[in-house]
Amino acid sequence: MSFYLRPLVAAVGLALAFSVQAAKPAKSAKAAKPAAKQATAAAPAHVASSDLELAHNLGPVGEQHLQAVVDRFNKETGGTMKLVRLEKGQKPTGLNLMRRYDMAEVLAHPKSFVPLYEMMAKAGEPLNMSDMSVDLKAGVVDAKGRLVALPLAYSTPVLFFNKTAFRKAKLDPDQPPKTWFEMQGMLDKLQEAGFTCPYTTSWPVWVHIDNMSAVSGVPSMTEKGALVFNGLPQVKHMAMMTTWVKAGYFKTFGRRDEASAKFENGECAMITTDSREAVDFREAKGVELGVAPLPFHDDVYGGRQHTLADGASLWAGAGQSATQSKQAAKFVSFLLKPEMQVELVRIYGQMPLTPAARAAARSKILKNEDETLQIAYASLNGKGAEPWRARSQHRPGAHHRQ
Amino acid sequence: MRAANIDPVRIIANEELEAAWADKKPPKAALDAAVHRGNAVLNAKPGLKKSQPF
Numbered sequence: 001m002s003f004y005l006r007p008l009v010a011a012v013g014l015a016l017a018f019s020v021q022a023a024k025p026a027k028s029a030k031a032a033k034p035a036a037k038q039a040t041a042a043a044p045a046h047v048a049s050s051d052l053e054l055a056h057n058l059g060p061v062g063e064q065h066l067q068a069v070v071d072r073f074n075k076e077t078g079g080t081m082k083l084v085r086l087e088k089g090q091k092p093t094g095l096n097l098m099r100r101y102d103m104a105e106v107l108a109h110p111k112s113f114v115p116l117y118e119m120m121a122k123a124g125e126p127l128n129m130s131d132m133s134v135d136l137k138a139g140v141v142d143a144k145g146r147l148v149a150l151p152l153a154y155s156t157p158v159l160f161f162n163k164t165a166f167r168k169a170k171l172d173p174d175q176p177p178k179t180w181f182e183m184q185g186m187l188d189k190l191q192e193a194g195f196t197c198p199y200t201t202s203w204p205v206w207v208h209i210d211n212m213s214a215v216s217g218v219p220s221m222t223e224k225g226a227l228v229f230n231g232l233p234q235v236k237h238m239a240m241m242t243t244w245v246k247a248g249y250f251k252t253f254g255r256r257d258e259a260s261a262k263f264e265n266g267e268c269a270m271i272t273t274d275s276r277e278a279v280d281f282r283e284a285k286g287v288e289l290g291v292a293p294l295p296f297h298d299d300v301y302g303g304r305q306h307t308l309a310d311g312a313s314l315w316a317g318a319g320q321s322a323t324q325s326k327q328a329a330k331f332v333s334f335l336l337k338p339e340m341q342v343e344l345v346r347i348y349g350q351m352p353l354t355p356a357a358r359a360a361a362r363s364k365i366l367k368n369e370d371e372t373l374q375i376a377y378a379s380l381n382g383k384g385a386e387p388w389r390a391r392s393q394h395r396p397g398a399h400h401r402q
Numbered sequence: 403m404r405a406a407n408i409d410p411v412r413i414i415a416n417e418e419l420e421a422a423w424a425d426k427k428p429p430k431a432a433l434d435a436a437v438h439r440g441n442a443v444l445n446a447k448p449g450l451k452k453s454q455p456f
Contacts, residue, residue: 225451
């Protein structure tokens with residue numbers, strides 16, 4: 001796992017940093033120094049306490065990148081926004097970049113936040129998110145479809161594979177597995193070729209319960225919030241994974257993204273993890289990166305459905321002054337500009353929020369990341385499934401959805 | 403709403419997945435236990451079922 005110039009192993013990446021940092025001791029909120037003063041000649045003088053704060057719990061490299069974004073914002077707008085750390089159990093501040101993962105308790109308190117659409121409207125900033133991908137709206141819209149937070153760093157699970165490993169195992173590097181069943185034969189060949197870890201996964205629950213369920217068309221939870229991931233497709237999948245563990249095809253390393261480092265160092269030939277990790281894998285030595293949609297089970301009724309998007313979103317905290325709210329709204333507009341979106345994609349690998357940003361990203365990011373983004377979007381829209389759907393419907397005896 | 407996003411549910415699901423993959427429990431028993439234990443937590447704290455605060 002590395003971030004951009006990959007000075008870190010295992011501890012960076014947005015998603016990653018969120019989780020890793022939460023377990024670490026609190027760092028002073030003053031650790032991140034704003035560098036805004038010099039550019040603010042035209043701006044009114046602020047006392048420190050009235051400055052807008054952006055709280056995050058990224059790792060050191062993530063923090064450095066975010067600081068650069070904040071500096072740029074302050075410079076361009078004469079703002080005085082400060083970066084601070086968001087620790088577990090702490091009250092939200094003006095703006096809060098957080099992932100639901102590890103922050104479920106904080107996000108259970110509506111009084112701590114202001115809905116994003118409300119903040120933007122009051123500040124007179126536009127928020128035309130109607131053209132934003134519906135898939136990116138998970139967990140950030142209210143019952144009326146209004147945007148309550150900005151899904152800034154979302155991605156979706158994909159299958160990454162090492163083309164170099166494929167060649168060693170005499171597999172076609174341009175033919176990644178489409179189904180879990182097809183994948184099994186490839187894992188056997190990789191093992192024969194000497195790979196001790198043919199396949200691994202990061203975020204096991206997210207990939208193998210939530211997304212595997214979604215792809216099979218049987219959600220892991222009902223709309224009312226009851227867990228239902230013990231149906232036939234999930235049990236069959238889990239049974240298959242168990243046989244893979246026994247056969248040595250599938251190795252696990254932890255509950256978060258511990259496995260990502262094992263793919264990056266070439267030990268594991270394939271991994272299922274969030275699409276944004278393409279930016280971490282791109283410079284891995286000995287790894288020629290291949291990317292494919294998350295495999296599916298072709299004997300599940302209805303064929304391949306879509307994967308799920310998730311990640312960190314930006315939440316506005318309650319109790320801010322009008323000046324602070326206005327600046328926060330301005331920052332949201334700043335982040336939505338296509339050039340900033342492209343910059344963020346380059347750094348984090350997340351999915352751009354708007355079609356304009358998506359189009360801009362195509363020409364300006366590396367081929368690997370562009371390919372990953374295209375696959376991620378196709379996977380979310382279910383379009384990547386179309387060629388296979390027809391086939392599975394023609395299979396006799398394939399209909400055993402509960 | 404996703405199981406992985408509810409901290410206590412994710413912890414339970416991880417425990418049960420690990421039990422299945424370590425061959426300590428049959429896969430169905432592990433998933434049944436994860437669903438049963440997870441729903442017990444959600445019923446005790448229904449606020450956790452909300453995907454966003456508003």
